[in-house]
Amino acid sequence: MSGRPVRLRPSARGWTFAAVALVVLVGAPLTGQRDVLRVGVLLVVLLVVAGWSAVRSAATLDLVSRSKSELVEAGVTSTVRLTVLGRARAGVRLVLEDQVPLALGGTARLPVPRLREGQILDLEHRVRAEVRGSYPLGPVTLVARDVFGLVTASRTLGGSVTLDVLPRVHPLADLVLGDLGGARGSSxxxxxxxxxxxxxxxxxxxxxxxxxxxxxxxxxxxxxxxxxxxxxxxxxxxxxxxxxxxxxxxxxxxxxxxxxxxxxxxxxxxxxxxxxxxxxxxxxxxxxxxxxxxxxxxxxxxxxxxxxxxxxxxxxxxxxxxxxxxxxxxxxxxxxxxxxxxxxxxxxxxxxxxxxxxxxxxxxxxxxxxxxxxxxxxxxxxxxxxxxxxxxxxxxxxxxxxxxxxxxxxxxxxxxxxxxxxxxxxxxxxxxxxxxxxx
The missing domain is CATH 3.40.50 (Rossmann fold)
Structure with a gap:
């Protein structure tokens, strides 16, 4: 498993749950509402479990390789292939996000099914640029979201690579120089x-x-x-x-x-x-x-x-x-x-x-x-x-x-x-x- 750290971030729904839990935990004792206090504790437990499951799932997948053509022609679609390895069965939904510039089509989001330990999966997405240039691809980010949508855990897999998009190449007629005038010198x-x-x-x-x-x-x-x-x-x-x-x-x-x-x-x-x-x-x-x-x-x-x-x-x-x-x-x-x-x-x-x-x-x-x-x-x-x-x-x-x-x-x-x-x-x-x- 890669040593990249896992970043945990509550969703908008998660922040709402956290705010409600805080209000309940502070207000219930002051008003003597023990039943309401239990609701606040339940919300906190739910947030903790959601965060734990998302963090654990974000560590269940590694990027094995990235396959691409480093030189592609402008206006031609190129395929980027990602190979991932399962480390354990994930308990939440996983999505791979490959950071792609807008000029190439924007970030690619690839859903990942639940993999067994040691199982290898090939994923692919397509990129296309209309203008030549040198574009960065990556890094790939693994995003894990709990079933309730309360938190998101993410981990960076691998680094960035460069994709060079060549100018358009057109077919040309054969060039013959026999009738060129103006050549100077004895040669x-x-x-x-x-x-x-x-x-x-x-x-x-x-x-x-x-x-x-x-x-x-x-x-x-x-x-x-x-x-x-x-x-x-x-x-x-x-x-x-x-x-x-x-x-x-x-x-x-x-x-x-x-x-x-x-x-x-x-x-x-x-x-x-x-x-x-x-x-x-x-x-x-x-x-x-x-x-x-x-x-x-x-x-x-x-x-x-x-x-x-x-x-x-x-x-x-x-x-x-x-x-x-x-x-x-x-x-x-x-x-x-x-x-x-x-x-x-x-x-x-x-x-x-x-x-x-x-x-x-x-x-x-x-x-x-x-x-x-x-x-x-x-x-x-x-x-x-x-x-x-x-x-x-x-x-x-x-x-x-x-x-x-x-x-x-x-x-x-x-x-x-x-x-x-x-x-x-x-x-x-x-x-x-x-x-x-x-x-």
Whole structure:
């Protein structure tokens, strides 16, 4: 049995009984009403017995384990399982209360049947969050109420744990960079001549799994090519996220920041599944560390996005400065509320010969639908396009998959917001597999 102390608290009915008993015990001797005095004594005995039975019952149950997914996606229901062990048969009603934030559905109350000594019982409840974030779960409290409802005894079982709710992940179309212009330096031709998949391909070696053969590249090159999970010294795909609080608009799940985070998360999962190392750059820092393996890195990246908070006004400038020291094969920037002065440093910070894509959020539309983009955003768009960046504008009504499709070779250029492109229709759903959301 856990050594946690039991807390006893009278209910409203219990306080009423106690007040009546006190009045009777004090007033009966003064008035010579012995029969009334017996009633007062009976009330006191009833309160004592109710308290004793509740305290005893609160010590008859222990929490054995709590099972949950530490990483779940926003908008997806997750199951929390509690396993309890009976120490003795309880004499009163027992309820387990799992402390859950309102954003996840509020405190869960689970009735517990009477258990024999040594009997194990599995209980479960569901949680769901519409907004990414890091939420505490627990502690679990065992509440015992006597049959008359006079007192409540409670005991804390276990501690709190953290549930990270990831941003929504959307299916994305394949990204091909062969027609990207504006790559600079002698390596530009090599970068532009191949698709992003080619970075993770190598020639077949005896013993390789034939299921890893990349048939399209095999046909194009005339040699058997396989996907490789070993990328020693391979540069990273960098996802630059503009998190400046002043640059974003809207609140909650419908804000421009949440839209941007969802796009970055979708791109990270999509590129990771295609065999590429992905790193997040925001507020001047890379996350996760380069030393982690690919699977751990993408889990760390998603966890960082779940816990991400709006940054300061210098966050974008610091990220651009850090970008100049990075080595990458692809740069994807998601920018909010920018003008030509904000994006100008990106042109020189962009690694030599690296293809670059940028999504520019029309943040004004998040609070004022139909609002004009403004000259600053239009000039920023033009500056990046002239420098060889592939760009797309995004508003609150634009699906993440559609905006990404505009950045692909097969994406429908000029497709109206909300109209599905061929690439979007061809993209298959990509739910997070268990191995990518469990630590």
């Amino acid at each position: 530009a031709g090599a970068s532009a001549a191949a698709s992003l998949d080619d970075v993770s391909l190598r020639e077949y070696r005896v013993g390789d799994d034939l299921r890893r053969v990349h048939w399209r590249s095999t046909a194009r090159r005339g040699a058997v090519m396989v996907r490789s999970d070993e990328h020693p010294g391979r540069p990273d795909v960098v996802l630059l996220l503009d998190t400046r609080a002043a640059a974003h608009e809207g609140r909650g799940a419908g804000s421009s920041l949440e839209w941007a985070v969802s796009l970055v998360a979708s791109a990270a999962v999509h590129l990771h599944r295609r065999g590429h190392r992905v790193r997040l750059l925001h507020d001047g820092a890379f996350d996760p560390p380069r030393e982690l393996d690919d699977s751990s890195a993408v889990r760390g990246l998603l966890r960082s996005l779940a816990r991400l908070r709006p940054g300061g006004p210098e966050g974008l400038a610091r990220s651009v400065a850090a970008l100049g020291r990075a080595d990458s094969t692809l740069l994807v920037a998601v920018l909010a509320g920018v003008d030509e002065e904000d994006v100008a440093p990106l042109l020189s910070a962009r690694p030599l010969g690296v293809p670059a894509l940028a999504v520019l959020e029309r943040t004004a539309a998040w609070t004022q639908p139909g609002q004009d983009d403004g000259p600053g955003l239009r000039r920023a768009h033009l500056v990046l396009a002239r420098a060889g960046w592939r760009t797309a504008l995004a508003g609150p009504g634009d699906p993440v998959s559609e905006v990404w499709a505009r950045l692909t070779r097969t994406g429908a250029r000029g497709t109206p917001a909300g109209a599905p492109s061929d690439a979007t229709r061809a993209a298959r759903p990509a739910p997070l597999p268990d191995e990518e959301v469990r630590p």
